[in-house]
Amino acid sequence: MRGILQTRSAADSKKLLRASAQVRHIERRLFLKQGLSLGALTLLTGCDVTDTSAVQGVLDGISRWNDRTQAAIFKLDRLMPTYPESQAVKDFRFNAYFGQNQIPKIDGDSYKLNLSGLVDSRKPWTLQDLYALPQQSQVTRHVCVEGWSMIGKWTGVPFRTFLERIGADLTAKYVGFECADGYYPSIDMASALHPQTLLTFKISDEILAPRYGYPLKLRIPTKLGFKNPKWITAMYVTNRFPGGFWEDRGYNWFAGV
Numbered sequence: 215m216r217g218i219l220q221t222r223s224a225a226d227s228k229k230l231l232r233a234s235a236q237v238r239h240i241e242r243r244l245f246l247k248q249g250l251s252l253g254a255l256t257l258l259t260g261c262d263v264t265d266t267s268a269v270q271g272v273l274d275g276i277s278r279w280n281d282r283t284q285a286a287i288f289k290l291d292r293l294m295p296t297y298p299e300s301q302a303v304k305d306f307r308f309n310a311y312f313g314q315n316q317i318p319k320i321d322g323d324s325y326k327l328n329l330s331g332l333v334d335s336r337k338p339w340t341l342q343d344l345y346a347l348p349q350q351s352q353v354t355r356h357v358c359v360e361g362w363s364m365i366g367k368w369t370g371v372p373f374r375t376f377l378e379r380i381g382a383d384l385t386a387k388y389v390g391f392e393c394a395d396g397y398y399p400s401i402d403m404a405s406a407l408h409p410q411t412l413l414t415f416k417i418s419d420e421i422l423a424p425r426y427g428y429p430l431k432l433r434i435p436t437k438l439g440f441k442n443p444k445w446i447t448a449m450y451v452t453n454r455f456p457g458g459f460w461e462d463r464g465y466n467w468f469a470g471v
């Protein structure tokens with residue numbers, strides 16, 4: 215059973231910022247790999263580095279161990295700090311793995327959210343269906359691994375409510391996402407069920423502009439920005455580790471507190 219909710223201290227925000235520095239560090243280490251001498255890399259990984267898959271296996275192993283310990287250590291039901299509305303930035307910063315000229319334009323009228331995996335009902339959801347769910351707002355800090363953070367106000371349905379509605383297996387390990395731009399992050403179930411994890415339709419009280427992920431963005435304040443998918447077109451519940459766009463390129467998978 216989940217414990218009584220406590221508000222996280224400002225220290226938890228710092229932890230998330232630190233997590234972002236750690237991910238940058240892992241990324242640097244992976245890039246460095248190419249520049250290290252074979253001898254140094256052999257020492258580092260303890261395996262024959264001419265065997266690329268063995269090296270990758272060790273690096274993956276380290277990362278997966280980090281995922282498990284992080285999930286076990288952090289108290290996943292504690293709340294991240296929230297802020298007064300006056301602190302929410304209206305003209306929020308845009309980020310994606312591509313530029314503003316390639317933003318997916320989704321037609322809301324024909325939009326469908328597709329479901330698969332360990333769920334009772336795979337019926338696709340229209341925007342109308344989604345908007346009918348109970349909604350709440352939240353003012354939280356978004357932390358991007360690229361070294362910036364910003365407070366914003368998002369509005370949507372608690373992700374737990376949605377998962378319950380579709381009869382998701384809440385004991386499964388992962389929830390994976392597919393986005394209109396080919397992005398595909400995944401999160402652990404405990405973080406999916408966190409009370410501040412929202413499936414959002416709005417930012418700054420307005421329907422998400424295309425650049426912010428129209429029509430659907432997952433807002434998950436306990437995790438770094440890259441774990442917050444925009445332009446979501448499909449999601450699935452699974453026990454098989456799904457990886458992710460940046461995660462498969464060396465970013466730490468858990469990436470949160």
Ligand SMILES: Nc1nc2c(c(=O)[nH]1)N[C@H]1C(S)=C(S)[C@@H](COP(=O)(O)O)O[C@H]1N2
Binds near residue numbers: 307358397439443
């Ligand atoms: N589909 C999709 N979602 C995405 C990304 C992306 O490239 N594609 N980038 C992530 C990153 S790194 C960040 S920081 C945030 C940026 O969200 P914003 O543009 O609303 O600030 O979106 C996240 N979600």
Ligand SMILES: [Mo]
Binds near residue numbers: 358359
């Ligand atoms: Mo980011």
